[in-house]
Amino acid sequence: MRSLLRIVESRTNVPLPPQPKMRIGVLASGNGSNFQELVDQVKAGQLPIKIATLIYNNPDAQVAARAAQAGITPVLLDHRQFTSREALDQAIVETLQTHKVELVVMAGWMRRVTEVLIHQFPDQILNIHPSLLPAFRGAKAIEQALDYGVKVAGCSVHLVRLEVDAGPIIAQAAVPVLEDDTYKTLAERIHQEEYKLLPQAVGWFAQGRVHIKGNRVAISE
Ligand code: GAR
Secondary structure: OOOHHHHHHHHHOOOOOOOOOOEEEEOOOOHHHHHHHHHHHHHHHOOOEEEEEEEEEEOOOOOHHHHHHOOOEEEOOOHOOOOOOHHHHHHHHHHHHHHHOOOOEEEEOOOOHHHHHHHHHHOOOOEEEOOOOOOOOOOOOOOHHHHHOOOOEEEEEEEEOOOOOOEEEEOOOOOEOOOOOOHHHHHHHHHHHHHHHHHHHHHHHHHHEEEEEOOOOEEOO
């Protein structure tokens, strides 16, 4: 819809009235520094979205305090309280629908998702992963990159599919691996790139600039 409006505007040269901000639902499992960056950029007026809800699955996740601090009520859906992945995803869907979410952002969400979630938000779920996909999927991507000895690591934002850390790539950033890098030093530099890449990708969606053709994603001007 947003991309359609953009096309109408550019073809007719008639500026459309301002649209309501895209409503985002964030899923996070841990620290939440990527969530924090989204919050900060929204607050600074750099990102035209509304963070409608934050869902987390670990009761002690730091991200919950970050959300509360930002005035967003964090919603705990503890995976241990659900009998299956599908049941957890159904609860996630209901929470996202209650908050009228249009785009789902997995920012450090460490759970596999099922068809239950994907079906309700087709091509509307993003994930950030700390590797240059398709390399080093799954947990501990940065450790995997160091163990493998690659010279270039990085991060990717992609659309979510059933396969873990797979799906059409929206954006990537490369980070050189230095000879004396440890997990901590490399993770820190990758995180700095994530803080630029994820808000940028979310902004493209909010502006209706993302066009998906099979596995290829184009970003219009
Ligand atoms: C980020 O580095 C993100 O790329 C990674 O979890 C971290 C969360 O950090 N995600 C994955 O590994 C997904 N497979 P944060 O909680 O500080 O945003």
